Amino acid sequence: MNEEKVILYSYWRSSCSWRVRIALEYKRIKYEYAPIHLLKDGGQQKSEEYSKVNPMKSVPSLIINGHVIGQSLAILEYLEEVYTINPLMPKDPLKRAISRQMMQIIGSDIQPLQNLKVLGAVAQLSGDDSKKAEWARQWIANGFNGLEKLLEIHSGKYCVGDEISFADLCIPAQVYNAHRFNLDMTPYPNIARINETLSSIPEFKSAEPLNQPDAEKPTC
Amino acid sequence: MNEEKVILYSYWRSSCSWRVRIALEYKRIKYEYAPIHLLKDGGQQKSEEYSKVNPMKSVPSLIINGHVIGQSLAILEYLEEVYTINPLMPKDPLKRAISRQMMQIIGSDIQPLQNLKVLGAVAQLSGDDSKKAEWARQWIANGFNGLEKLLEIHSGKYCVGDEISFADLCIPAQVYNAHRFNLDMTPYPNIARINETLSSIPEFKSAEPLNQPDAEKPTC
Incomplete structure (x- = not known):
């Protein structure tokens, strides 16, 4: 999976972005960090451009080879299913x-x-x-x-x-x-x-x- | 899995109980319905007895052979992992x-x-x-x-x-x-x-x- 292009739309202090960053680090997935400032410009997550990425106008969003996944817990499940190294869940x-x-x-x-x-x-x-x-x-x-x-x-x-x-x-x-x-x-x-x-x-x-x-x- | 004893603590109008009931029906899992009235007696979910089942004092809770699982979305994932008939998720x-x-x-x-x-x-x-x-x-x-x-x-x-x-x-x-x-x-x-x-x-x-x-x- 190493050649895939992975982008994370994130805000440094967002709880939900933070969860996903841990998973990406843990699974050694290289990613591009795309900052979305939740306070500047009236909230960059509300921009027309970002709303097309994530219609909930929230971070994080993960882009993998052009596919977009939103909602942090959905992203965690996806990463665990697809990137099997360094499991983030027990087997039982x-x-x-x-x-x-x-x-x-x-x-x-x-x-x-x-x-x-x-x-x-x-x-x-x-x-x-x-x-x-x-x-x-x-x-x-x-x-x-x-x-x-x-x-x-x-x-x-x-x-x-x-x-x-x-x-x-x-x-x-x-x-x-x-x-x-x-x-x-x-x-x-x-x-x-x-x-x-x-x-x-x-x-x-x-x-x-x-x-x-x-x-x-x-x-x- | 048919011999397992399954109990669902539920309230008829609870959204989260409703999701789990659909999954149980869909997977043909027979279960005992244990009603928790969210309004009566100041909220039966707050009783000392039920708090021991589910410390969040919320419904649903699923009991399988004495093991307790709370939070509806966690229960859905469990049912999908353990009861493989009638899948509730695509493979992709x-x-x-x-x-x-x-x-x-x-x-x-x-x-x-x-x-x-x-x-x-x-x-x-x-x-x-x-x-x-x-x-x-x-x-x-x-x-x-x-x-x-x-x-x-x-x-x-x-x-x-x-x-x-x-x-x-x-x-x-x-x-x-x-x-x-x-x-x-x-x-x-x-x-x-x-x-x-x-x-x-x-x-x-x-x-x-x-x-x-x-x-x-x-x-x-």
Whole structure:
């Protein structure tokens, strides 16, 4: 697959882009980084040109030989199916299910409720910009409460036993956001521990926001 | 797999339960229906007993021989991996990716933003109960705008060509909710057409809310 041309539309601080960057690093897939600035120019993801790439007007989008795939979790599944080296999922169907359950808690029950677009709508609805962080904390805590309990049962070194799996790919960005919104992590020792473990893995490090070509000095 | 004991914790009108019921019907898996009433008793999903089954306190949960899997999309993937009869996904990795992209648009970008819990928070935030439907319509429209464009490119009889796939399993409940919140479906001819086609398939019919043992006469 090495001759394929792979492009990732990404934003350095986007949680969903981050997950995919880890998978690409992990599977040693060379890719071109195409930055989409979510704030500049009223949001470059809303441009007519990018809307044709991804009609949801969101990042990431992965282009492989001219084929476009959107939605980070769909991209992860595709990469795992097609690039078989360095597996990102265990073989046992039940472990795979638990990893996807954890991944979906982050990907459905947490991240979508505290992304840029939704927080904008929250500020508009409440007429109070300061409600954004409170709203974000509420949903991150709600999801982390459930995730932490699953980790108590299923985690080892990583989210599901001692093998890296999809769930782990979703941890760093969500913990980063938790810190960004000043969530107290004390009730989540397993999430914090696994995040710490993951942060020392070179492929996870390379995928971090500050190591991206479009990284900026964080302002919040 | 026929001797396995399968239990589905479900609520008749839950979108996420509905998706899983279609898969179970489609794969001819006999299961025990365990109703969890999301409104009665302050929400039976919040009970101590059910929280042990599913720490996210949400439906569905699937029990197979004592193993628990939560999050509907994780359950779909598990069923497809383990029960190989009547496949719910095409073989081609790119088509699978597009189906999952569509599924995740509904599963991450729409449904989580307009479920019972979030609409409660919206009412609380705005201090105005009538904001709930407006909020729900906004996010369903946002997701349907993207989904409709993908369907223009990829759909055939169903969401991705002429084979049933995961994306189709997510359509009926989301269109049902769109109607419930009075969303004008005129801009979404492909979504409406596919929903109509799916509604005549026996397995889809059996999974409908009103055909569940805990169905009630809808009040809204």
